[in-house]
Amino acid sequence: MAKELGYTTMESPIGPLLLASTEEGLCYIDFANEEEGLPRLVSWCKKTFIGITPTKNEASNEQARLQLEQYFAGERTSFELPIVLYGTPFQKTVWNELVNIPYGETRSYKDIAIAIGAAKAVRAIGGANNRNPIPVIVPCHRVVGANGALVGYGGGLSIKEYLLSHEEGPLFAHSTSNPAVR
Numbered sequence: 136m137a138k139e140l141g142y143t144t145m146e147s148p149i150g151p152l153l154l155a156s157t158e159e160g161l162c163y164i165d166f167a168n169e170e171e172g173l174p175r176l177v178s179w180c181k182k183t184f185i186g187i188t189p190t191k192n193e194a195s196n197e198q199a200r201l202q203l204e205q206y207f208a209g210e211r212t213s214f215e216l217p218i219v220l221y222g223t224p225f226q227k228t229v230w231n232e233l234v235n236i237p238y239g240e241t242r243s244y245k246d247i248a249i250a251i252g253a254a255k256a257v258r259a260i261g262g263a264n265n266r267n268p269i270p271v272i273v274p275c276h277r278v279v280g281a282n283g284a285l286v287g288y289g290g291g292l293s294i295k296e297y298l299l300s301h302e303e304g305p306l307f308a309h310s311t312s313n314p315a316v317r
Contacts, residue, residue, distance in 0.1 A: 140185065141192025142176060144169050145200045148207050148301075149294045152271075154196040155189060160217030161199045163268050166290040179268065183221040203271065207301070212238035214272050221268060225256075229263035236277040239302045243281045265289055271298065 140162075142155040153172030155163035163179060165172040176189050193200075198216055205211035220227045228251050235250075236242050242250075244260045253259070260278075267275040270289060276298040280286040288295035 138187070139192075139195070140180065140187040140189045141195030142169075142173070142189045143191065143193045143196045143200065144172070145203065147203065149290065149297055152203065154199050154203075156192075156195045156199065157185075157187075157219055158195075160219045161196070161269060161272065162219040162221060164199075164270055164272065166270070166294065183268075185221065199272070206271070209301075212302075216272065218269055218272060220273075222263075222266065225259065226263040226266060229260055230267055230269075230273050230275075233264070233267070233273050233275055233278065236274055241277045241279045241283070241299070243283075244278055245281055247278060261287060274298075277302075 138158060140155055140157050142153060142163075144151055144153050146152075150166060151168040151172075153163075153165040153167050153169060153176060154161065155176055163176060165175055167175065173189065180187055180189065202211055202214050202216060206214070220230050222230065229247060232247055232250050244257045244264075245254075247260045248254050248256045251260075264275040264278055265287065267273050267289065270276065276288060276295045285292055285295055285299070
């Protein structure tokens with residue numbers, strides 16, 4: 136069990152981000168500044184039974200901040216960070232599958248359901264996506280409706296649209312392996 140939870144904030148093209156890490160790795164990102172995000176982080180800690188009071192700690196989030204800056208600058212297509220996922224076993228299965236979606240590609244909720252062996256759990260996939268505690272790093276923005284429509288995103292559809300558009304930039308690798316690919 137984690138002993139410390141350090142947080143920091145950073146500016147990004149999608150607005151301020153609040154990052155939080157335990158000694159094991161990054162476990163939380165919120166689309167918020169400290170004033171808005173810290174109460175939500177405290178609430179999340181209670182809901183996930185971490186039982187830790189977050190403390191401001193720039194150093195514990197330095198690698199996450201650096202890699203996110205590189206991602207937004209178009210210099211990074213994947214993250215090489217230790218992450219810790221707090222959630223139900225089903226949620227963790229979904230989130231681990233999201234990490235397999237390549238940069239610049241999308242998958243439908245149904246694609247994710249099939250990939251984890253739960254073909255009828257499409258709505259539950261949406262629920263797990265909505266509770267993803269590490270957006271951007273665990274790329275729930277890459278999950279779209281069966282018809283390719285942008286549906287639902289915890290940070291708002293404008294942020295989802297920005298992230299997908301950002302990934303279509305110069306580093307975007309087109310793929311035809313999946314009909315849901317944008």
